[in-house]
Amino acid sequence: MRKNRRTCDVPDATVLRLPLYLEKLKLLQAIGVEDVSSRQLAESLDIKASQLRHDFHYFGGFSRPGRPYHVQKLVGALEQIIGIAEPVPTAIIGAGHLGQAIANYQNLEIQGFPIKGIFDANPKLVGVEIRGQPVRDMDELEEVVLKEKVKIAILTVPAAQAQLVADRLVKAGIVGIFNFAPMDLKAPPTVAVRNERMAVGIMSLSFKVKCILQNMDLEEDI
Amino acid sequence: MRKNRRTCDVPDATVLRLPLYLEKLKLLQAIGVEDVSSRQLAESLDIKASQLRHDFHYFGGFSRPGRPYHVQKLVGALEQIIGIAEPVPTAIIGAGHLGQAIANYQNLEIQGFPIKGIFDANPKLVGVEIRGQPVRDMDELEEVVLKEKVKIAILTVPAAQAQLVADRLVKAGIVGIFNFAPMDLKAPPTVAVRNERMAVGIMSLSFKVKCILQNMDLEEDI
DNA sequence: GACCTACTGTTAATTCTTGAACAGGTTTGA
DNA sequence: TCAAACCTGTTCAAGAATTAACAGTAGGTC
Numbered sequence A, B: 001m002r003k004n005r006r007t008c009d010v011p012d013a014t015v016l017r018l019p020l021y022l023e024k025l026k027l028l029q030a031i032g033v034e035d036v037s038s039r040q041l042a043e044s045l046d047i048k049a050s051q052l053r054h055d056f057h058y059f060g061g062f063s064r065p066g067r068p069y070h071v072q073k074l075v076g077a078l079e080q081i082i083g084i085a086e087p088v089p090t091a092i093i094g095a096g097h098l099g100q101a102i103a104n105y106q107n108l109e110i111q112g113f114p115i116k117g118i119f120d121a122n123p124k125l126v127g128v129e130i131r132g133q134p135v136r137d138m139d140e141l142e143e144v145v146l147k148e149k150v151k152i153a154i155l156t157v158p159a160a161q162a163q164l165v166a167d168r169l170v171k172a173g174i175v176g177i178f179n180f181a182p183m184d185l186k187a188p189p190t191v192a193v194r195n196e197r198m199a200v201g202i203m204s205l206s207f208k209v210k211c212i213l214q215n216m217d218l219e220e221d222i
Numbered sequence C: 001g002a003c004c005t006a007c008t009g010t011t012a013a014t015t016c017t018t019g020a021a022c023a024g025g026t027t028t029g030a
Numbered sequence D: 001t002c003a004a005a006c007c008t009g010t011t012c013a014a015g016a017a018t019t020a021a022c023a024g025t026a027g028g029t030c
Helices: A002-008 A012-030 A038-045 A049-057 A071-082 A097-103 A138-147 A159-172 A198-221 B002-008 B012-030 B038-045 B049-057 B071-082 B097-103 B138-148 B159-172 B198-221
Strands: A090-093 A115-120 A133-137 A152-155 A176-179 A192-195 B090-093 B115-120 B133-137 B152-155 B176-179 B192-195
Touching: A002 B198, A012 A038, A012 A049, A012 A071, A012 B198, A038 A049, A071 B198, A090 A097, A090 A138, A097 A115, A097 B097, A115 A138, A133 A138, A138 A159, A152 A159, A152 B198, A159 A176, A176 B198, A192 B198, A198 B002, A198 B012, A198 B071, A198 B152, A198 B176, A198 B192, B012 B038, B012 B049, B012 B071, B038 B049, B090 B097, B090 B138, B097 B115, B115 B138, B133 B138, B138 B159, B152 B159, B159 B176
Parallel strands: A090 A115, A090 A152, A115 A133, A152 A176, A176 A192, B090 B115, B090 B152, B115 B133, B152 B176, B176 B192
Antiparallel strands: none
C-alpha cells in the first residue's frame, strides 16, 4: 500500500519523461533488441544517463545491479506505472477538425487509449462515421461514459463551451480531461486536468525565432 | 544591443508563461480594464504574484514602482518580447486532419501567425481550398517560403517524412519549426525546433488518473 | 503635510531538478 | 582465479526555478 502511494509521489519533470522512455523502448523492442543500458537509452534521448537512472529510481527495481535493463520487462513496468497496462477507455468530445484529427490518429488506440465514443453538438456532424464509429449526439454523453467506463475525455470543443462540458464530464464520473480548448479548466482535485495550449507552443517558438533573427542581425553588423 | 541579448537569456519556464500572461491581458483589454496589479493577474492564472514580477523582471520596466501595470502597454511589451508585434509569416506542411484543424484555427492569424501556404504531397489534397487558400504541391514549398518570407513552419506530416521535410525547410531558410510528428527532429542551432508530443500529454494525464484511482481504492479499503 | 494602503522592482531563501560520483554487482577472457 | 570492462542503485553536490521578504514609490485621505 505504501508502495502505491510512493509510486505517485514523483516530480512532474520525471513523469513527462516516462512516455519518451516508453516510446524509445518500444522502438527497440520492435527491432528485436533485448537489453539496453542506461547510457545507450539516455544517449538516444539526448539526456544524461544519471538522470534516467535517477528517474527510474523513484520506482525501483527495473534491473539488478551490474546488468543492463531488459527491454521487454522495462516496457511492461513503464506501462504499469503510466497506467496503460490495461486499455484506458477514452472519449472525444468535439468532432471538429481537431477532434477528427485525434480520432484518426491510430496510435492512440495502440498506445492504450481506445476511443469508446465521439461526440458533437452539431446535428450536421452527428451520424458521420470516423474510423468506423459514428459521431454521437451530446445527449448520449453520460450514458456512454457510464456504459463504456470511459476514464479519459479529450476535449476539443470551443472555449465558450469547454467548462460546461467539463462539468458534465466530471459529474458523469470521468477521471481525466485532456483539454484542447484555449482556456484553463477548473475541476475538483479528484479529476486530473491537462490543458494543452497550442498558442503557448507557437509563441514560445516565436520567442526563440525572434532571438535567432536578432543574433543574426547582430553578427551581420560586425 | 546588449539589452537585446539579455532579453533572450531567459529561462524556458518563464518563456512558457509569457503567452499565458498575454492571453489574460488581452482578455482584460477586451473588456476595457486599464490597470492590473501583479496580484490580480497572478491570481487569475493560479500562480504567485512574486513569480509574475520575477518573470517580468527579466525584461524590466513594465511599470514604475508603486503603480500597477497598464494593460495596454503590457500587451504591447509582451508582443514585442514574444516577437509577434509584426505578423510572423507561417506555413503548414501536411494538410491531413491535423493540418486542416490548425489551418482552420482562426486565432492563429489573430495572434500574429498568418498562414502563407498549406502544402501536401498527396495529389488528392492538392487544390482543395482551406479557409480561402488552396493546398499546394510540395514542389512549390521553397518558392513560397522565399517569396512570402515564411519564418515558421508547422509540420503535420507522418513521422517517416518529417525529418526529410524539415531538412528542406531548413535549406529554404525557415527559422522555426513546430513539429507535430511523433519524433524528435534534428536541426542546426540556427533553427528553433519545438516538438509537440500528444502522446506525452495523454500519458502524463494517464499517470495522474491511475494515481487518483488508486487513492480512491485505498480510501474505500479503510 | 503626515499617514495609510497598495504597489512594483529586487534580493534572499527555499525548494526542485539535474548532473556527478561512487559503492557494489556481473560478465568476459586470459 | 583474477583483472578489466560494464553496469545499476544510491547518495551527494551543483544548478535552476519558485517563493518569500523587503526597500522604496505613488496616490488617496484626513
